[in-house]
Amino acid sequence: GTTLGASAAEKGRYFGTAVAAYKLSDATYVGILNREFNMVTPENEMKWDATEPSQNQFNYTNADRIVSHAQANGMRVRGHALAWHSQQPGWAQNLSGTALRQAMVNHITRVATHYKGKIYAWDVVNEAFADSGGVRRDSNLQRTGDDWIEVAFRTARAADPGAKLCYNDYNTDNWTWAKTQAVYNMVRDFKARGVPIDCVGLQSHFNSGSPYPGNYRTTLENFAALGVDVQITELDIEGSGTTQATTYGNVVKDCLAVSRCTGITVWGIRDSDSWRASGTPLLFDGNGNKKPAYTAVLDALNAG
Numbered sequence: 001g002t003t004l005g006a007s008a009a010e011k012g013r014y015f016g017t018a019v020a021a022y023k024l025s026d027a028t029y030v031g032i033l034n035r036e037f038n039m040v041t042p043e044n045e046m047k048w049d050a051t052e053p054s055q056n057q058f059n060y061t062n063a064d065r066i067v068s069h070a071q072a073n074g075m076r077v078r079g080h081a082l083a084w085h086s087q088q089p090g091w092a093q094n095l096s097g098t099a100l101r102q103a104m105v106n107h108i109t110r111v112a113t114h115y116k117g118k119i120y121a122w123d124v125v126n127e128a129f130a131d132s133g134g135v136r137r138d139s140n141l142q143r144t145g146d147d148w149i150e151v152a153f154r155t156a157r158a159a160d161p162g163a164k165l166c167y168n169d170y171n172t173d174n175w176t177w178a179k180t181q182a183v184y185n186m187v188r189d190f191k192a193r194g195v196p197i198d199c200v201g202l203q204s205h206f207n208s209g210s211p212y213p214g215n216y217r218t219t220l221e222n223f224a225a226l227g228v229d230v231q232i233t234e235l236d237i238e239g240s241g242t243t244q245a246t247t248y249g250n251v252v253k254d255c256l257a258v259s260r261c262t263g264i265t266v267w268g269i270r271d272s273d274s275w276r277a278s279g280t281p282l283l284f285d286g287n288g289n290k291k292p293a294y295t296a297v298l299d300a301l302n303a304g
């Protein structure tokens with residue numbers, strides 16, 4: 001293939017990017033998006049604060065723009081994210097206990113129902129584990145009870161039985177890290193007890209503090225062996241030039257080596273689109289030109 005999406009498709013995978021609705025009027029941005037990608041993740045537009053700014057009053061305007069653009073251009077959509085401690089609307093931040101639990105369930109039901117049939121995979125729960133210690137992150141949702149995660153998954157399944165349901169997190173790439181083990185144990189437990197979970201998203205924001213680990217493929221393999229798909233959901237890699245390109249290529253090779261690694265999403269198109277205030281972590285430069293990292297990804301997708 002000659003594009004990321006077409007080359008990934010030849011390997012039975014997708015290649016996606018995070019998309020911001022307000023950039024859909026940027027011709028350079030849309031040109032690259034439509035040419036290269038066949039999966040999109042709304043970067044912020046499906047989050048709780050965006051979709052339910054006041055309790056039980058839903059606003060899908062910006063998320064719908066992205067979904068419509070995707071459908072019109074033959075791209076699928078990863079939904080992000082139904083339940084998360086961050087980017088909650090103020091009213092939810094002020095709730096606790098049963099009221100918060102019921103609000104979470106209502107939110108998941110309403111949003112997943114609105115998008116029923118249009119979402120390839122939902123990040124049902126995002127970032128529920130602490131960065132160290134192998135324990136749950138403290139949050140208002142966690143304080144409603146340990147079962148909030150499985151309740152979220154059961155609620156999402158009921159609302160949209162056709163969507164794959166993912167648990168998504170960062171710093172779960174290195175197999176030896178306690179956070180990785182904690183997520184693995186949760187997924188194993190969910191599979192054993194029949195809690196509906198179909199996939200694990202590894203965000204894969206690689207930088208000096210959490211670099212691409214040599215055991216990344218092992219991590220992908222071990223999650224997949226639990227009977228779930230694995231997806232690389234928010235890939236970006238600190239650095240530049242040949243070093244960055246080599247790491248990007250290695251990530252792609254690792255995914256292709258694991259049959260249940262179903263696709264890769266980068267967290268933005270141009271370096272200037274990145275959530276990172278500084279740095280050059282993506283595949284296209286600020287002018288939309290292909291970087292060495294792009295070529296390394298394309299070559300890895302086309303190898304073999």
Ligand code: G3I
Pocket residue numbers: 043044086087126170203234275
């Ligand atoms: O939309 C408002 C705008 O009206 C306001 O003027 C401006 C002033 O600060 O803020 C704008 O909102 C910002 C929003 O991005 C849209 O640009 C928020 O402040 C800013 O916090 C928000 O950042 C997002 C971040 O999640 C929030 O947690 C990033 O764009 C987004 O890339 C990032 O994505 C997360 C994933 O969801 C989960 N995994 C980690 C990843 C990177 O942090």
